[in-house]
Amino acid sequence: MKIRQVRALTVTGGGADYHDQAEDHWIDDHVATPMAKYPEYRASRQAFGINVLGTLVVEVEAEDGTVGVGVTTAGEPGAYIVEKHLARFVEGASVTDVEKIWDQMFNATLYYGRKGLVLNAISAVDLALYDLLGKIRQEPVYALLGGPVRDELQCYATTGRPDVAKELGFLGGKMTLQHGPAEGVEGLHANIERLRKMREQVGPDFWLMFDCWMALDVEYATRLAHAAAEYDLKWLEEALIPDDYWGYGELRRRMPSTMLMTTGEHEHTRYGFRLLLEMGRPDIIQPDVNWCGGITELIKISALADAHGAMVVPHGSSVYSYHFVITRHNSPFTEFLMMHPQATEVVPMFSPLLLDEPVPVGGRLRLPETPGFGVRLNPEVELRRPYDHD
Numbered sequence: 001m002k003i004r005q006v007r008a009l010t011v012t013g014g015g016a017d018y019h020d021q022a023e024d025h026w027i028d029d030h031v032a033t034p035m036a037k038y039p040e041y042r043a044s045r046q047a048f049g050i051n052v053l054g055t056l057v058v059e060v061e062a063e064d065g066t067v068g069v070g071v072t073t074a075g076e077p078g079a080y081i082v083e084k085h086l087a088r089f090v091e092g093a094s095v096t097d098v099e100k101i102w103d104q105m106f107n108a109t110l111y112y113g114r115k116g117l118v119l120n121a122i123s124a125v126d127l128a129l130y131d132l133l134g135k136i137r138q139e140p141v142y143a144l145l146g147g148p149v150r151d152e153l154q155c156y157a158t159t160g161r162p163d164v165a166k167e168l169g170f171l172g173g174k175m176t177l178q179h180g181p182a183e184g185v186e187g188l189h190a191n192i193e194r195l196r197k198m199r200e201q202v203g204p205d206f207w208l209m210f211d212c213w214m215a216l217d218v219e220y221a222t223r224l225a226h227a228a229a230e231y232d233l234k235w236l237e238e239a240l241i242p243d244d245y246w247g248y249g250e251l252r253r254r255m256p257s258t259m260l261m262t263t264g265e266h267e268h269t270r271y272g273f274r275l276l277l278e279m280g281r282p283d284i285i286q287p288d289v290n291w292c293g294g295i296t297e298l299i300k301i302s303a304l305a306d307a308h309g310a311m312v313v314p315h316g317s318s319v320y321s322y323h324f325v326i327t328r329h330n331s332p333f334t335e336f337l338m339m340h341p342q343a344t345e346v347v348p349m350f351s352p353l354l355l356d357e358p359v360p361v362g363g364r365l366r367l368p369e370t371p372g373f374g375v376r377l378n379p380e381v382e383l384r385r386p387y388d389h390d
Ligand SMILES: C[C@H](O)[C@H](O)[C@@H](O)[C@@H](O)C(=O)O
Pocket: 027, 031, 158, 175, 176, 211, 213, 265, 315, 316, 335, 337
């Protein structure tokens, strides 16, 4: 069966651009970032524009009217790339041409792509193709990927309230790091004090992690990691900017050997992850399937990580991650991003964009047998199609 049409649609206010939240959300509450050296951009990531892109929804429609859906963070510029450039490789192709379409999209955009926005757009198309193939074959995506290797997923929570995450049954709670190098030794002490208090609240054994969102340098991250070891920090995440593969290698050498070094949510393709795995030597890589190149590329990234002895625990991405994680031995648990503004309740990550999005209960998540990724676009969310193509 052939693909008849590709459509690129946009929307703001949550969804795949999950940082696009209203004020007073824990996810935007004084988070350390590489922009925090500028005081005016320190208190809020929205101040420097973390939510300017919005969500991109890609629909691919087969000749029989079946529609596959993929999403990413890319908004209007992503819609332009899909409609004006990528659509030509998809329309008229067979619904099973997933690998060939990926190769054409990647190679045709090399001269301005390779990473970032272009790979986000490619990811959304690839996810829509997997969703379509699953729907046409009447199989969930995890079945297309070789089938589950376990019955359910175990989740850790990314949250402003690890104490609540513990009560809700999650494996652990990953907190934002609030202060970076620009806030000096006082900020460093404040970070450790927050961890100390949280450890006191949750007791021993419950995992606690720091997500540094690219904000640190090797010196600061080393000091933080050694100080945090006293409170049994399980992992230090994304301490450095993604391009500092050398820095990650140095940090791994300097960090306590019992603490895991994790990173990769802003890395793209098997080529980026090759550099990261060989030079940075992270214990866990965290590709985001909505950004890294979709399922087609995640399969390759995951195999590479396996050969390097690294675990793959994808970043966010809800169902698009879950269908992959459940099929891999080297992905023993998964992330759940708490999108409730106070992180006190479990709500679907991409709400309100998708319907039927499964959520963890008691920290565990079962995937239904619904074909494709098992989610539907919410008809109440108004999508815009900013561009069209002939
Ligand atoms: C909570 C973090 O600062 C980010 O907002 C989140 O996207 C991320 O880095 C994560 O690992 O979930």
